[in-house]
Each structure stands twice: as C-alpha cells, then as structure tokens.
Amino acid sequence: MTFRRKYRYAGFRVLSPNHLGEKEVRDVIQRSIVELLGAHGLSRIEPRIIEYDAERSGGIIRCKHLYLPLLRASLASITTIGEKPAAFLILKVSGSLRALRN
Amino acid sequence: MRRFTDLHLRFPKGDVGELKEMLRVSSELGYSTLAISFSLNMKEEIRQTRIICSDLGIGLATRVDLEPKTEGELLRAVKGLRYRFEIIAVKCLTKGVARQAAKDRRVDILNFPTDPAQRERMYFDRQEAVLASGALAALEINASTILGEGPFNRARLLATMRREITEARRMGVPFILSSGAENLYGLRSPRDLASLLTLMDVDWESALDAVSEEPLKMVERNREKLKVDHISPGVRVVEGDQK
Numbered sequence: 001m002t003f004r005r006k007y008r009y010a011g012f013r014v015l016s017p018n019h020l021g022e023k024e025v026r027d028v029i030q031r032s033i034v035e036l037l038g039a040h041g042l043s044r045i046e047p048r049i050i051e052y053d054a055e056r057s058g059g060i061i062r063c064k065h066l067y068l069p070l071l072r073a074s075l076a077s078i079t080t081i082g083e084k085p086a087a088f089l090i091l092k093v094s095g096s097l098r099a100l101r102n
Numbered sequence: 103m104r105r106f107t108d109l110h111l112r113f114p115k116g117d118v119g120e121l122k123e124m125l126r127v128s129s130e131l132g133y134s135t136l137a138i139s140f141s142l143n144m145k146e147e148i149r150q151t152r153i154i155c156s157d158l159g160i161g162l163a164t165r166v167d168l169e170p171k172t173e174g175e176l177l178r179a180v181k182g183l184r185y186r187f188e189i190i191a192v193k194c195l196t197k198g199v200a201r202q203a204a205k206d207r208r209v210d211i212l213n214f215p216t217d218p219a220q221r222e223r224m225y226f227d228r229q230e231a232v233l234a235s236g237a238l239a240a241l242e243i244n245a246s247t248i249l250g251e252g253p254f255n256r257a258r259l260l261a262t263m264r265r266e267i268t269e270a271r272r273m274g275v276p277f278i279l280s281s282g283a284e285n286l287y288g289l290r291s292p293r294d295l296a297s298l299l300t301l302m303d304v305d306w307e308s309a310l311d312a313v314s315e316e317p318l319k320m321v322e323r324n325r326e327k328l329k330v331d332h333i334s335p336g337v338r339v340v341e342g343d344q345k
Binding site for chain 2: 072075
C-alpha cells in the first residue's frame with residue numbers, strides 16, 4: 001500500500017473581457033471554493049496553480065484526485081470577476097503534468 | 103464514448119454573431135448536440151442557426167419554452183407546436199399547469215421557477231413525479247439558475263433541487279442538466295455541469311448521464327416522432343400507399 005498523495009492536473013481557460021493576472025485568478029479560485037464548500041472544502045481540495053499564462057488566459061491547476069468534482073463545481077460557480085462577467089472552463093484533466101502538456 | 107448534449111441554450115440578445123461564438127465554444131467544449139430555445143416567430147434565426155451548426159458539425163435541436171398561466175392555455179399551445187419543435191419545455195408556474203404538463207406525453211421537459219422563494223413553494227414534488235413517471239417528461243435543472251444567485255439563495259436552491267432529484271429518481275423520472283446559457287459566459291464544459299449535480303448527492307455516472315444519455319435519448323425519440331412514416335412508438339409505415 002502506498003501513501004503517496006495523488007493529484008489531478010486540470011488545464012483551464014478563463015473567459016473574461018479583462019486580462020487577469022495569476023494572483024487575481026488564484027484569489028478568485030480560492031474565494032469560490034470557500035464560498036461554495038467552506039474552509040473545510042478548501043483544505044480538502046488543496047488547489048494550486050501550477051502555471052498561468054495571462055496572454056492566453058489559461059493555465060494548469062492541481063488538486064487532490066478525490067476532490068476533482070468539487071474543484072470543477074467550484075470553478076463552474078464563478079460567474080463574475082471584479083463585477084465583469086466571467087467563466088472558468090476546464091478543458092482537459094490528467095493524472096500527470098507531462099500527459100496534460102502533451 | 104459519451105456524446106454530450108446541452109438542451110438549453112437561449113438565443114442571445116445580441117446578433118447571430120454572438121450565437122456563432124457560443125456554438126463554436128460549445129463545440130470546443132465537447133458537445134455534439136445542442137438545443138436552442140427559439141420563440142415562435144424566429145423562422146429566419148432557426149434557418150441561420152442550422153447553417154452555423156452544420157458548418158461546425160454540431161447537431162441542432164429546436165426548442166420552445168412555454169410559460170402558460172392555465173392548463174387550457176398549455177393544451178392550446180402544445181397542440182400547435184408539437185410538430186414544429188423538437189423539444190417542448192414547460193415552465194410550471196402553477197400547480198395546475200405543472201400537473202397537466204407532467205401527464206401530457208407531448209411535453210418533454212418540466213421547468214420550475216428560478217426564484218428560490220417561489221421554488222420552495224412550487225417544486226417537483228412527489229405527486230408531480232408520480233404523474234411524470236407515467237408520461238415522457240423529464241425534470242430539467244438549469245445551471246444558470248444555480249449560478250445566477252448569491253451564496254445564500256444558492257444554498258436554498260440546492261436544497262430544493264436535491265429534494266426534486268430524490269423524488270425523480272424514486273419514481274424513475276429522468277432528469278437532465280442544461281446550462282441555460284444566454285451568452286458566452288454562461289457556458290460550461292459537460293463535466294463541469296455534471297460536477298454541479300454531485301452537490302445534489304448524485305453519483306458521478308448518473309451526473310454524466312444527465313448531460314449525455316438522457317438528453318440525447320429525448321432528442322432521438324422526438325426526431326423519430328417527427329418523421330413522416332411515424333405512427334406511434336414502435337409502429338411506422340414501412341411501405342408506401344399501393345393503390
């Protein structure tokens with residue numbers, strides 16, 4: 001039996017009329033998880049932005065593998081960023097960063 | 103492989119260009135069939151949408167949303183529309199309309215109020231589920247209803263919808279999940295939509311069925327009905343009139 005932590009890596013894209021920085025995106029994600037699932041949910045999901053490209057408004061986020069549906073639900077529930085309409089779309093999910101990048 | 107279907111996109115308030123962008127993103131997100139809600143006088147828009155969808159390789163199902171105030175009004179509206187639209191959805195604002203819609207085999211989708219307070223009074227209850235189980239209507243959950251509210255109202259809606267889904271599953275009534283998107287920002291990927299159902303205690307496979315199998319089955323059944331050789335379920339004309 002292994003106690004290695006398993007993660008899922010999700011490639012996402014942000015639809016927004018504004019260009020968003022990495023810090024802004026990280027804050028929005030954390031806030032949406034806390035709003036939907038509370039601090040307990042945030043501690044379970046352990047979201048972490050691995051990379052973010054502000055130019056193409058996309059990046060990769062990591063979470064604990066068992067809580068991927070909860071991360072998806074939290075990201076789906078984001079409808080505005082700074083009073084402007086927005087949407088987070090998860091495009092692809094993988095168990096390893098290499099597979100996701102390929 | 104699953105074929106994902108979103109049965110509720112609203113025709114955007116802007117021009118056809120905005121709709122084109124919505125359809126392009128939906129196709130990118132992995133949807134193979136989309137239903138767009140049209141009003142009765144939008145023949146030209148339907149024609150244009152068909153062209154866009156065929157260019158993008160997406161199946162289009164035409165949908166009409168009815169909001170009758172009385173049972174009589176519902177019956178009159180459904181009679182004329184069954185052969186013009188592939189999907190007929192009824193927003194149930196009164197108990198009478200809800201009961202009539204649930205037992206009418208021409209109605210495909212039952213919708214309930216979006217306002218949380220109104221929804222707590224007027225929801226898909228057990229009696230409604232019993233009637234719907236004897237007909238063909240499915241319960242529709244719109245993601246836009248949940249996402250459009252603040253945290254407290256969202257919690258109220260989730261509680262009501264969880265109760266509705268429990269009743270639907272108990273009576274074997276299918277439930278579908280749609281985006282209800284009116285613009286680009288209302289779109290979500292099929293698995294993101296399904297994840298919203300997990301908040302209502304639906305297991306992952308059933309949640310995926312609600313955005314793939316169930317809506318697709320409905321579209322295929324109705325397309326079959328709209329064919330000229332269709333007589334009734336399981337009966338169709340196999341040879342023409344030979345006089």
